[in-house]
Amino acid sequence: MIRAPFRFRETIATILADDPAHVAAAKAGILAARQELEAYIARDPFFASTFDPYTPDSDDPVIVRMSDATRKAGVGPMAAVAGAIAWAGVDAMQEAGASFGVIDNGGDIALLCDRPVRVGVHAGEAALSDRIAFIVPPQDRILGICTSSATVGPSISFGIADAVTIFSHDVALADAWATAACNAIRPDDRSVLERIDPEEVSGVFAIMGDVTVEWGVLPPLVPAVVDEQLISAGDRQ
Incomplete structure (x- = not known):
């Protein structure tokens, strides 16, 4: 397997x-x-500056994917x-016959896999950070596994969660809901999950200190040793 780092302006990604x-x-x-x-x-x-849903004057696929996803999530x-950028990269890989x-774009992952793939969970100083991983089964279409954190990385967050991971075949939507859920979820308030459409998002996994939250259908979680150095810095939001 080839592991190729890629960097262009704000995009700092890893390609497998x-x-x-x-x-x-x-x-x-x-x-x-x-x-x-x-x-x-x-x-x-x-x-690029608004924190509210926005309808752009564009039919470019990346712009439409971003605006449609974030309108649903309310961000x-x-x-x-x-x-969205990771998704475009894996789209191109699939079109090339892969x-x-x-593509790991700073913890926002798009993948197409004909074999099980292990995806580690990094959640800052939380007890489970770098100690567990999802075993993602083979996928016949692109899957998004996107994570947002209020305590790790440069992205803007209004929440407290160490990590919120969203699974969806709409990779942009996984990213949008990761942000929205991370902004709102609390150990004693999980009402944001009631807004998520289970037809569009298959699962949510959140870590807040010693508290974990599982919603929907998630791949199996197993003990793991996660190498933080393999995490890409990604596109800053």
């Missing part, structure tokens, strides 16, 4: 693939997505940027 051609496809997909995004922001800067468009491809 079986074939160098699929790595090249992933990079091209990421760059094309960034080109769409930067071109739109240049003519509509509000898209601003850039809350879905890392997931049956296996992973």
Whole structure:
């Protein structure tokens, strides 16, 4: 398996693939997505600054995915940027013939896998951080596994959770709901989960100190030793 780091401006990602051609496809997909995004922001800067749902004047796929996802989650468009860009990269890998491809864009992961994949959980100083992992079964379509944290990383958060991980085949939606749920969930208040459509999001896993919350259907969790150095910095939001 090839592990290829990739960095372009704010995007700091890791690409996993079986074939160098699929790595090249992933990079091209990421760059094309960034080109769409930067071109739109240049003519509509509000898209990049608002924390509220926003309807853009664009039919570019990346812009539409970001705005549609964040409208459902009730957050601003850039809350879905890392997931949308990772998704575009794995889309390109699939179009190039890949049956296996992973892009980790700072804990926001898009993957296509013909084998089980282990995805570790990093949650800052929480007791379970770097000690557990999901065993994701083979997927015949792209899956998003996106994590937001109020205590780890540079992304803006209004919450307290050490980590909220969302599973959805809509990778942008997984990213948007990770942000929204992380903003709102508390050990004694889980009402934000009532807003999530189980037809669109398959599962949620949250860590808040010693408290864990599970919602929906999650892949099996197993003990693991997670190497924090393998986590990409991702797109800052």
